Amino acid sequence: MKIGGHVSTAGGLNVAIDNAVKIGAEAIQIFASSPRSWNFSEPKEEDVSLFLEKANKFAISPVFLHGVYLVNLGNAVLLEKSINSLTQHMLVASSIHAKGVIFHCGSRKGFEFEEVLPQIADAIKEVLRSTPDDVSLIFENSAGMGSSIGSNFEEIEAIFSNVNNNRLGLCLDTQHCYASGYDLTKDEGVDLLISQIKPIGIEKILAVHANDSKVPFDAGVDRHENIGEGFIGIKGFEKIMAVEELSEVPFILEVPGFGKVRGPDEENVNRLKKIRLD
Template sequence: MLIGAHVSVKGGLLTAFDRARELGAEAVQVNPTPPQTWRHLHLEPELVIQFRERMSATGLNAFFFHAVYLINLGTPRPELLVNSEGSLRHYLELANQLGVRGVVFHPGSHLGQGFDAVLGQIGQALRRALEGAPGESLLLIENSAGAGANIGSTLPQIRRMMEAVDSPRVGLCLDTAHAFTSGWQLTTEEGLSAALAELESEIGWDRLWAVHANDSKAAFGSNRDRHENIGEGEIGSEAFRRMLAHPQLRRAPWILEVPGEARQGPDRANVERLRQLGGLPALGPP
């Protein structure tokens, strides 16, 4: 199984490979552009070649992009919907060029209109983004913590979005912290079994492409999104040990988005912790 981390690309996309190596990460997620902006990225052909070379030399092909945070597919504002769709299409194009596996995104909020009212526009926008960027890269819906009118905090909602897109290129990225605060009782054996049975029946294991491995500073069912280091939050080490023992969850790369010991982002200590809880060999000193 692969344990990885979200890393910065300060200094360029290629720096992600160096940062991943320092952390001992075997899977990577990055924001290729600043996630608070709509900025597009132009890839020089030379960079595409270098990126693909690094990917094959390091074996880091479980590589993901995280979409910008401005995206809202549930918006009533046509301009924001167009920008959201365009940004996802752009990221898919980049991912296709670079051999990046998928683009993880937050669907957004229906802002009180209700999920049913915006489902059609979400399906249409996602389908158009995929059709506008033909290739192999996937669009991965990340489950949300369910604050306010946020979309995608339940598996039936995610299934219905997938049905509305109707493409094998749409899948799920399961964030453990968001799942916990949106009401998945991950801390008990029964709670975990029930959640995973629902995941299997609503989504199917073949659609689970990545796990965001985060403990939660926010309480169970609080609908709040506050990540914590593995074993230091409300989910706790035992729950991670149980999740990491699940064969279908182990098939997906696990990507840390935790604050880290130094509060500078995912670190080697958290990678080691997950490896230990998952029964994987220790990395040892860098």
């Protein structure tokens, strides 16, 4: 099991590898552009080749891109922008040999899930159709805030079976699972989660976002905490990381960190490395 983290690309994509090495991350997630804006500019060729060279040198793999937070496949007004943004990210992912693009599906505000399902499935199909075969589009489960889509695996299964494409992958966020009613600190919670993912396919899980939770079980709120400092706790991570089905899946931190610079740090990486079984 690889332990990784979301790292900054300030100064260029290739700088992300330096940042990974600094904290001991073995895998990474990065933004290809500001996550709070639709603005996008393609990375420079020199930056891409330097990124590939460094990733290879320090054996940082796999690499994931995270889509912008504005993506919303449940909203007709934002649909085209969302498809364009995901497509741009998928192309960058392919050029830097990333595994794929992790994205938040968005909100079905004002609609029932069944009403927005066809639109979501069509959008995902369109992104997959217009992007290279070597990258996956990776659906992240949500914490269930407001009318966010995909906070339970029945909904996610409906989306996966409608899209019916092997290039659609799954990212499990431990904090989102915990906040949306899967108590990962208990065997029953873990069993419920795994049994609900089985119809989708355990092999679809391409990444775990390893985050402790600032909010209690089933709070329905997306608030990440450092490993061991939240409601999941070290005991919870010991349980999650011992799940047989997840033993080959990279665990990627998206935590606030203990220092002044926000984001995953060496301490969080080390806490997970201490817990992993291999």
